[in-house]
Amino acid sequence: MSALKVVAILLIVAGIAGLAYGKFTYTKATHEAKLGPLELSVKEKKTVNVPMWTGVAAIVAGVLMLAVPKKT
16 A cells, blocks of 8 residues: 555544544643652643544545546
């Protein structure tokens, strides 16, 4: 399987996942302090919204990459 097909399939899968979930959440450690034996840290939960147009655009790009005939 060529690299172009792999990228196209990954774009389609990522686009479908973006449409299905719409957002993803991750935790970021923002501050850390060590005061002798004490360790303090602040963990911040962040959410990133994935716009619908990016999911659709990824699917369209993947399909176009698979549909366009390869020139030899």
